[in-house]
Amino acid sequence: MKAATFEYVRPTHIDEVVSELARAGTDARIIAGGQSLVPMMAMRLVRPELLVDINHVSELTGIGKNNDSVCVRAATRQADAGRSEIIARVVPMLAAAVPFIGHNQTRNRGTIGGSLAHGDPTAEVLLVAMALGVTLDLRSEKGERSVNIKDFAVAPMETVMEEDECLVAARFQPAPTDLRVTAVVEEVAPRAGDYAILSVSAEIGLDLGGFCRHLRLGVSGATPVPFRPHMVEIALADSLLADDEVDDAVHLIDPVLDPESDVQASAAYRRRVAPGLLGRAIRTARDRAVVSLV
């Protein structure tokens, strides 16, 4: 349970990061929080010859907001995102997800970008990114490109990132500020903080009449990678999110579900529970928004 030997570099500038990656080719790995990479190295599932530590690259940490997006830089710690006022205000779904990511000790070290780049389909950050349709900025020595999360996480543990690319930031569209916006994440997990069997997220915005004018949903654990159920969002648009409307609409995901059985839960269980869990998240978010309306 000890990692194999490797070389270690600690660049302070993004240009150095990408030139190290270009130089080392397939043998290099970026380390940010290391909360997934280090266990994989200890178990020798990966054996990089070079670790490029990006924790000292100031351009890769922090959260900023401009008119049309909230930019979370890749090496921002999950705990810092959870404490951020900007995130709480305009990316409430991410704020709601943070307490579900691993444990206190791992959130203090683990990063938002690391979670996305790792591509673990059970990661809450990926669920939120899918639901909110984030844009990812990637950088290599050859240049920059931006990829929508839908085209980024293509299969479990598989992203379209090239070996020489570094994830720079995830850009979120801010939630509307003229609505009562609330967000809820619900999970089925064997223990708090463990890999979830199923997780769902809902961010809703109600107008003063209680009508739903903003809805973003995510479902994870019932398809190879998390997905955003547009059909449910469309079905519930401009509704009052009444219980029966919600309970009908969530079953629109049934034909899309494609779960696998594993040691944690059967495919049949995942198929049966996913719609109800999504419904619960929507109703809980609605109830909280309604409370804040009166």
Place this chain on the structure above:
Amino acid sequence: MKRAVTLTINGEAISSEIEPRTTLVDFLREDVMLTGTHVGCEHGVCGACSVLLDGTPIRSCLLFAIQAEGHEVTTVEGLVEEDGSLGLLQDSFWETHAMQCGYCTPGMLIAAYGLLAESADPTEAEIREAISGNLCRCTGYVQIVDAVRLAAARMRQQ
């Protein structure tokens, strides 16, 4: 190839030469001979190896020692009073019998310390959340929760 590393451990500047693949917990236990920090799973599951990095709890089996360059590490040995007697939090664990075999205890102390640094009067749910990343195979956690609550009460009185 060995590389130089300099960091602060329990207030003391330490310089050493290490292989980059040495984890912080192995460095602490085998090079600095601070064996209070325990190592259980070596892959981030059990929490036994928790230490404070710049004041926040992390898992020292998931950090290479070389990454701690320039940082401040506090281990369970750093929680004692200046005269070497048990610190308030440690004494609260003693008082409530919050350990049996003691394997998890250093990690529990660090997790609890991190919580109390942020919250003077945590609820039971908050205490349980704070130690949720630390496994204990003996106590059933009840006395550990009691210990943290006792320590919080004592700290508020100070």
